[in-house]
Amino acid sequence: MLLTHATLATMTGGYGLIRDAAVALDGDRIAWAGPMADLPTAFRTLPEHACQGRLVTPGLIDCHTHAIHAGHRAAEFELRLQGASYAQIAQAGGGILSTVTATRAASQDQLLALALPRIDQLIASGATTVEVKSGYGLTIEDELKMLRAAREIALHRPVTVKTTHLAAHAVPPEFTGDAKGYIEKVALPSLRAAHAEGLVDAVDAFCETIAFSTADLAPLFAEARALDLPVKLHAEQLTDQQGAAFAARHQALSADHLEYLSPDGIAAMAAAGTVAVILPGAFYTLRETQAPPIQALRAAQVPMAVATDLNPGSSPLASLTLAMNLACTLFRLTPEEALLGTTAHAARALGLADRGRIAPGLRADLCIWEADHPAELSYRIGATPLHARIYGGRLDA
Numbered sequence: 001m002l003l004t005h006a007t008l009a010t011m012t013g014g015y016g017l018i019r020d021a022a023v024a025l026d027g028d029r030i031a032w033a034g035p036m037a038d039l040p041t042a043f044r045t046l047p048e049h050a051c052q053g054r055l056v057t058p059g060l061i062d063c064h065t066h067a068i069h070a071g072h073r074a075a076e077f078e079l080r081l082q083g084a085s086y087a088q089i090a091q092a093g094g095g096i097l098s099t100v101t102a103t104r105a106a107s108q109d110q111l112l113a114l115a116l117p118r119i120d121q122l123i124a125s126g127a128t129t130v131e132v133k134s135g136y137g138l139t140i141e142d143e144l145k146m147l148r149a150a151r152e153i154a155l156h157r158p159v160t161v162k163t164t165h166l167a168a169h170a171v172p173p174e175f176t177g178d179a180k181g182y183i184e185k186v187a188l189p190s191l192r193a194a195h196a197e198g199l200v201d202a203v204d205a206f207c208e209t210i211a212f213s214t215a216d217l218a219p220l221f222a223e224a225r226a227l228d229l230p231v232k233l234h235a236e237q238l239t240d241q242q243g244a245a246f247a248a249r250h251q252a253l254s255a256d257h258l259e260y261l262s263p264d265g266i267a268a269m270a271a272a273g274t275v276a277v278i279l280p281g282a283f284y285t286l287r288e289t290q291a292p293p294i295q296a297l298r299a300a301q302v303p304m305a306v307a308t309d310l311n312p313g314s315s316p317l318a319s320l321t322l323a324m325n326l327a328c329t330l331f332r333l334t335p336e337e338a339l340l341g342t343t344a345h346a347a348r349a350l351g352l353a354d355r356g357r358i359a360p361g362l363r364a365d366l367c368i369w370e371a372d373h374p375a376e377l378s379y380r381i382g383a384t385p386l387h388a389r390i391y392g393g394r395l396d397a
């Protein structure tokens, strides 16, 4: 297929904007992209799809979601509006643990059925690749059940799904006060079992006073290394636990949230090439007032990704374009940084070298937007100006 007369944002060196551009696709790959005037003759006979000036970007990538879960937490939303904090609700047995109760009670099929409408909302906002975490099972079997359900998404929708093991998300009631015991008896064996079943692309954890310390997590990250799995970390969301530096010491793909990130953490991330995943949906939902240190991350040239953090508690947000809008308005990311954050930098946060930009040899995951400039994707609030998408070279209008 040949896309013609496109406004192309290749996301190479910024927007990499090319007006009146063509993109030639060969199977599931991009064969060529550039100005119409330079189109090699070999590609001129391909079946044409005229874009009529519409914006074409790489397919968007949501690199941080908790899309598999049962139940909702609207009652907690009401409690927080009355003044309770996220940490207070968690300490009283609500929060993540209330979703754990609902998720344990659900079957794999039920979890999948609940997730598909959420994935459809992400798809409607331009997602062609979605990361999905476990972390609401917190037993070996329930973590496996979540990861199996996550993997099944790709059998029902054309998106690529990357699965992340997050058994170290909270300490369940049966291990209260014994985070180390939980890591040893549940997190490690569930990781080994899930890896043996081919269900794990990366290992994540929640490093926080209400969850796990870096000392608790050291055996888990050591095991990830032994299994040759990359790590990521929910770090510095509510307090500074020096989680980002710990993650960077383990060559983490990303450290995520980062509102309380210190200069040392930034330096460690820059040195390790760890991506900063910015999650404005959680900041907004929790009415957090301390923004992540965007200007310092920028100055240190730490690549920034933007994701929804789609989850029933801290971020019931199912739109990548709205996440981009929030990142710009709340954190002063530029619209160019926001789009890099859901394309090239999101790919890097997932360790995916084959997507996130429009260049020869990369996977042909593309979005065609009813827009003529890439800043429009961040500028509109909650709009989904998606015209058509292409998954692995196949048009889905």
Ligand code: NIG
Pocket: 066, 095, 096, 099, 206, 234, 237, 282, 309, 311, 312, 313, 314, 315
């Ligand atoms: O990314 N911070 C920890 N984990 C999730 C929240 C999960 C939940 O509240 O259910 C997050 O914000």
Ligand code: FE
Pocket: 064, 066, 234, 309, 311
């Ligand atoms: Fe999260």
